[in-house]
Amino acid sequence: MSHPFVIFWTILTLGSIAWYGGLVFYVGIKAGRDIREMIKSLSEAQRDE
Amino acid sequence: MTLTLLDWIIIILYLAGCLAAGLAMRRYVRGVEDFAVAGREMNVNLGIASLAATEMGLVTIMYTAQLGFEKGLAGAMIGVLMAFAFWIVGRTGFIIEPLRFAGVMTIPELFEKRFSKRVRWLAGLFVVLGGLLNMGIFLRLGGEFLVWATGMPPGWLEWVMTGLLGLVLIYTVLGGMLSVLVTDYLQFLVMGVGIVVTSIFVLINVGGVDLITSLQAAWAGNSGMQLKGHPFNPFHESSLGWGYILWMLVFQIAVATTWQTTISRVLAAKNVLTAKRMYRRTAFYFVGRFLLPGLWGAGAFVYFSNQGGLPEGITSLTAMPHYLGLILPVGLIGLVIAAMLAAEMSTDSGYLLTWATVIYNDLVMPCLKNPLSPKNRLLLTRSLVLGIGVFLLFYGLWYELPGNAWDYLAVTGNIYIASVFTLLVAGLYWPRANSTGAYAALIMGAIGPLTFLILGQKYPIAPEIAGGAAFALAAAGMIVGSLAVSKPTTSNA
Numbered sequence: 001m002s003h004p005f006v007i008f009w010t011i012l013t014l015g016s017i018a019w020y021g022g023l024v025f026y027v028g029i030k031a032g033r034d035i036r037e038m039i040k041s042l043s044e045a046q047r048d049e
Numbered sequence: 050m051t052l053t054l055l056d057w058i059i060i061i062l063y064l065a066g067c068l069a070a071g072l073a074m075r076r077y078v079r080g081v082e083d084f085a086v087a088g089r090e091m092n093v094n095l096g097i098a099s100l101a102a103t104e105m106g107l108v109t110i111m112y113t114a115q116l117g118f119e120k121g122l123a124g125a126m127i128g129v130l131m132a133f134a135f136w137i138v139g140r141t142g143f144i145i146e147p148l149r150f151a152g153v154m155t156i157p158e159l160f161e162k163r164f165s166k167r168v169r170w171l172a173g174l175f176v177v178l179g180g181l182l183n184m185g186i187f188l189r190l191g192g193e194f195l196v197w198a199t200g201m202p203p204g205w206l207e208w209v210m211t212g213l214l215g216l217v218l219i220y221t222v223l224g225g226m227l228s229v230l231v232t233d234y235l236q237f238l239v240m241g242v243g244i245v246v247t248s249i250f251v252l253i254n255v256g257g258v259d260l261i262t263s264l265q266a267a268w269a270g271n272s273g274m275q276l277k278g279h280p281f282n283p284f285h286e287s288s289l290g291w292g293y294i295l296w297m298l299v300f301q302i303a304v305a306t307t308w309q310t311t312i313s314r315v316l317a318a319k320n321v322l323t324a325k326r327m328y329r330r331t332a333f334y335f336v337g338r339f340l341l342p343g344l345w346g347a348g349a350f351v352y353f354s355n356q357g358g359l360p361e362g363i364t365s366l367t368a369m370p371h372y373l374g375l376i377l378p379v380g381l382i383g384l385v386i387a388a389m390l391a392a393e394m395s396t397d398s399g400y401l402l403t404w405a406t407v408i409y410n411d412l413v414m415p416c417l418k419n420p421l422s423p424k425n426r427l428l429l430t431r432s433l434v435l436g437i438g439v440f441l442l443f444y445g446l447w448y449e450l451p452g453n454a455w456d457y458l459a460v461t462g463n464i465y466i467a468s469v470f471t472l473l474v475a476g477l478y479w480p481r482a483n484s485t486g487a488y489a490a491l492i493m494g495a496i497g498p499l500t501f502l503i504l505g506q507k508y509p510i511a512p513e514i515a516g517g518a519a520f521a522l523a524a525a526g527m528i529v530g531s532l533a534v535s536k537p538t539t540s541n542a
Contacts (some may be wrong), residue, residue, distance in 0.1 A: 003281060005283075006281050008281075009122040009125070009255070010261075010341055012088075012129070012336055013340055013341075015336075015418075016333075016337030016340050016341055017245055017248050017337075017341070019333055019336075020245050020334075020337050020341070021245045023097075023101075023241065024142075024237070024238060024242060024245070027097050027098050027237070027242075028098075028238050029095050030094035031095045031097065031234050032234070034091070034093075034094050035095060035230070035234060037092065038091065038095065038227075038230075042227070043077070044257075045079075046184075
């Protein structure tokens with residue numbers, strides 16, 4: 001249990017679960033805004049043609 | 050079948066949502082630039098979601114779980130190296146910065162500016178060959194997951210995967226990168242929730258401490274099944290070993306800078322800063338990409354070890370989905386299947402579009418005497434996406450893997466990664482590099498991986514030997530070829 005690699009993988013496993021959970025919410029909200037901006041920009045470009 | 054009505058409702062709702070979102074984007078496609086690189090309008094967070102969704106396929110989950118089953122948590126060292134590679138490239142801008150500045154749609158296009166049109170064509174051929182062979186096993190492995198996780202009859206595999214590919218083809222052919230970005234976003238959300246929930250469930254089912262002690266017992270030979278490699282120390286000779294890890298370090302830096310599906314996000318980014326930020330922020334994601342499915346594989350090992358061994362017909366590849374099918378409750382299994390379908394679809398769509406763009410941009414266009422009209426260019430690219438889909442169906446059904454899935458993917462990818470990486474580094478940072486060196490690097494870099502593929506089923510070749518040799522041969526080809534000619538044959542980019 002005290003093997004350095006056991007500690008290493010335990011920290012990384014728990015860190016990955018937390019990271020994925022956080023990333024889904026954080027990026028989920030921000031990327032949703034990015035899509036809205038992208039569609040707005042593409043619509044304007046279409047109107048300009 | 051282990052699925053209930055609730056599970057089916059979750060899956061159908063998810064599939065319908067993806068199709069609707071993908072189809073809605075087709076109205077914004079005005080030409081090949083929108084179709085292939087989303088009009089270069091992608092911002093950083095959408096880039097992260099898309100990159101993460103594309104690079105985490107069902108095939109990824111299968112091979113990383115197989116690594117976890119065979120090598121314990123030590124198998125996830127590849128993910129640590131990948132994260133390091135992405136972070137360092139994102140920090141320094143190594144290769145991706147000059148590549149984005151060049152304003153090209155594909156990597157081979159840069160080679161025409163730096164070397165010659167023929168080098169671009171040959172590089173495009175290698176990129177497509179390596180990419181398509183690599184992608185060839187995606188459907189089969191994805192189907193294996195569904196068969197063993199849902200209890201679906203094995204005879205349905207081809208039909209279910211054909212249907213799923215058909216769905217992906219509809220929105221990819223019509224909406225290109227714009228549809229891929231929006232569906233990737235949905236798939237990123239569903240997949241992220243599914244991965245987190247499944248990982249927590251596996252930890253609860255096996256028990257964190259029990260997982261560690263059971264893997265240690267299996268390594269010591271005091272368990273229902275023997276673990277051949279050290280479950281925690283990747284440097285141990287029974288695990289990955291130093292040679293394999295060194296090859297993987299070089300390989301992952303090359304992947305981060307040359308893998309066309311990843312680079313297509315760099316090229317679709319608004320600017321260099323966005324691309325570099327996307328790399329840095331996505332880096333840690335790659336640790337979990339290997340570690341969490343690896344945890345499921347290790348959990349499957351402990352579970353079946355406690356049962357006295359693997360059931361008949363189950364292998365190290367199919368143990369994880371069978372295990373999940375046994376332990377996940379109603380509703381959750383539907384969510385996990387939807388998440389895994391999301392992983393498969395986002396990867397398939399991204400890869401279909403990428404390789405079609407390379408065929409169009411680097412193999413077909415340079416051969417045409419008269420340029421096609423914008424309408425015909427779009428039609429051609431869409432037809433290529435469709436053609437690759439048909440190829441996948443047939444290739445995926447008859448090819449048998451010579452070793453484990455990860456080694457096959459690494460070696461087929463290496464057909465072009467080693468040589469294209471060498472061309473990029475030399476072309477961007479070595480003024481003496483020329484097209485003679487580029488030809489030599491392309492051909493010599495493909496020898497090792499092709500030998501592994503052709504002779505690997507008869508004469509076992511260590512993947513680190515085949516892969517490492519490809520990098521060494523490509524570099525030697527570039528240096529000797531370039532120095533053999535008195536001066537560079539074309540102007541710099």
